[in-house]
Amino acid sequence: xxxxxxxxxxxxxxxxxxxxxxxxxxxxxxxxxxxxxxxxxxxxxxxxxxxxxxxxxxxxxxxxxxxxxxxxxxxxxxxxxxxxx
Amino acid sequence: xxxxxxxxxxxxxxxxxxxxxxxxxxxxxxxxxxxxxxxxxxxxxxxxxxxxxxxxxxxxxxxxxxxxxxxxxxxxxxxxxxxxxxxxxxxxxxxxxxxxxxxxxxxxxxxxxxxxxxxxxxxxxxxxxxxxxxxxxxxxxxxxxxxxxxxxxxxxxxxxxxxxxxxxxxxxxxxxxxxxxxxxxxxxxxxxxxxxxxxxxxxxxxxxxxxxxxxxxxxxxxxxxxxxxxxxxxxxxxxxxxxxxxxxxxxxxxxxxxxxxxxxxxxxxxxxxxxxxxxxxxxxxxxxxxxxxxxxxxxxxxxxxxxxxxxxxxxxxxxxxxxxxxxxxxxxxxxxxxxxxxxxxxxxxxxxxxxxxxxxxxxxxxxxxxxxxxxxxxxxxxxxxxxxxxxxxxxxxxxxxxxxxxxxxxxxxxxxxxxxx
Numbered sequence: 293x294x295x296x297x298x299x300x301x302x303x304x305x306x307x308x309x310x311x312x313x314x315x316x317x318x319x320x321x322x323x324x325x326x327x328x329x330x331x332x333x334x335x336x337x338x339x340x341x342x343x344x345x346x347x348x349x350x351x352x353x354x355x356x357x358x359x360x361x362x363x364x365x366x367x368x369x370x371x372x373x374x375x376x377x
Numbered sequence: 378x379x380x381x382x383x384x385x386x387x388x389x390x391x392x393x394x395x396x397x398x399x400x401x402x403x404x405x406x407x408x409x410x411x412x413x414x415x416x417x418x419x420x421x422x423x424x425x426x427x428x429x430x431x432x433x434x435x436x437x438x439x440x441x442x443x444x445x446x447x448x449x450x451x452x453x454x455x456x457x458x459x460x461x462x463x464x465x466x467x468x469x470x471x472x473x474x475x476x477x478x479x480x481x482x483x484x485x486x487x488x489x490x491x492x493x494x495x496x497x498x499x500x501x502x503x504x505x506x507x508x509x510x511x512x513x514x515x516x517x518x519x520x521x522x523x524x525x526x527x528x529x530x531x532x533x534x535x536x537x538x539x540x541x542x543x544x545x546x547x548x549x550x551x552x553x554x555x556x557x558x559x560x561x562x563x564x565x566x567x568x569x570x571x572x573x574x575x576x577x578x579x580x581x582x583x584x585x586x587x588x589x590x591x592x593x594x595x596x597x598x599x600x601x602x603x604x605x606x607x608x609x610x611x612x613x614x615x616x617x618x619x620x621x622x623x624x625x626x627x628x629x630x631x632x633x634x635x636x637x638x639x640x641x642x643x644x645x646x647x648x649x650x651x652x653x654x655x656x657x658x659x660x661x662x663x664x665x666x667x668x669x670x671x672x673x674x675x676x677x678x679x680x681x682x683x684x685x686x687x688x689x690x691x692x693x694x695x696x697x698x699x700x701x702x703x704x705x706x707x708x709x710x711x712x713x714x715x716x717x718x719x720x721x722x723x724x725x726x727x728x729x730x731x732x733x734x735x736x737x738x739x740x741x742x743x744x745x746x747x748x749x750x751x752x753x754x755x756x757x758x759x760x761x762x763x764x765x766x767x768x769x770x771x772x773x774x775x776x777x778x779x780x781x782x783x784x785x786x787x788x789x790x791x792x793x794x795x796x797x798x
Binding site for chain 2: 315316317324328332333334336338339340341342343344345347348351359363364366
């Protein structure tokens, strides 16, 4: 379980609101939104593999910053996450 | 952490897993100025990730020692470049940080080894440690069916953890043979602490089917994973599931050490008895010097921290403990050696390099990692070969070539700053 579970956080994934427990990573929010994180160069949907910032499969754009490894970044209220970013 | 700040340390520790924590705490006890950097938001590394008390007394104890010690904690920061000896650049979400050091302890840990098989790129096929990390980060797993597969002691720990969180584990599929596993458990008897751990784990795993001589043949699904075909003692079976947690033991993270000029042989960072690398003042501890688990990481970290902090005599007192932990490590690596059948898992179309979508058939014709990189872009994507490198080393016996900065993709403004100084 995440270290801090007091309360929840609402953020947006591809424009839709997602509610997660405080302390959840952005990768979790993307999974809960039912989305793949990115589309590969040959068009396959991809999601997290390593869970530790090595593989870059979980990369998304966060508040306009592309290439963020969503498995290493905690959700913050109002964050705007876009997959394929 | 402000943007573009400069900080100076007598001892800088990179990595806040068990070995980095131990190094930082022991160095701080020597009375020198210590900083610790980790790219995750909190300390503990992969193994102690999440709430510390849940894992072991060790995790809680070292976490407490870190909290009370006078150590500058730089979490959420990633080292990507060394412009000159004694200076490292780190990038965080808020900007860049320059870190000057006199002595450095590199404790970058290990990652899982991933092997390609048909369907392994489907969403919800993850590393064993990878899925565990996601669940620790808040992914709901209660009621989900999770096949755990691959090799290594991590599989058991992950299965026990996931089950405790409410997952249904239809099978643990371990590629090692029963005979090598038997030797492993006999060997455990010479390690009192390990036995207690093993018995506890056995209790937690009770009722989960465990298959040796077993490995995944293919993952199936459309937009995400739906089932896995498993080879089990020569027979195949299809197991419906929501997740496949699959890793083939561990490979050390040595890219940064390589960038710093440390000698690496046989895949591991070479160190002397004080954990010092071939570069004076740069120490290395934990998995990068040889995969050996938490106990070895802790003792190596302590030795490195004490030596870097100037207390060599105290470091010497830990040599016996390290010797014992290394014996266990050797046994571990023998037991979970990969069987050659796993080389036949990929089909011609199976993607090996996930960043550039390079299939197995395009790699077969090449003789070296370098040739494959140049001709196919294998290993040239953002992970910089961290996933496909160890896979192709196993599949084709290719060796990685030298590391060039940035060791991790950095933002353009960080790179510009790195160049302009």
